[in-house]
Amino acid sequence: MPEQAKTLTIIVPCFNEQEVIFETAKELSAIVNTMIKKQQVSDQSRILFVDDGSKDTTWDCIQQLSTSNPLATGIKFSRNFGHQNA
Numbered sequence: 001m002p003e004q005a006k007t008l009t010i011i012v013p014c015f016n017e018q019e020v021i022f023e024t025a026k027e028l029s030a031i032v033n034t035m036i037k038k039q040q041v042s043d044q045s046r047i048l049f050v051d052d053g054s055k056d057t058t059w060d061c062i063q064q065l066s067t068s069n070p071l072a073t074g075i076k077f078s079r080n081f082g083h084q085n086a
Helices: 021-037 058-068
Strands: 009-014 046-051 072-076
Touching: 009 021, 021 046, 021 058, 046 058, 058 072
Parallel strands: 009 046, 046 072
Antiparallel strands: none
């Protein structure tokens, strides 16, 4: 029985990232999709954007990404906890 590819989750801490989040998602998605095609990771792999209490529209961007990009998902912290905790 062949070994099943491991599931990869890339965690991206976000704080006021509205200016760069779409480009970041595009670049990371391309990398993950290539890895999926090469069967290096499972097709269940994801990119998890963690909004760490942003004051701009970062959370709106994450929500938009989660509906338009099948690899993207997100969670929102109630306040800023710092990138290490995110």
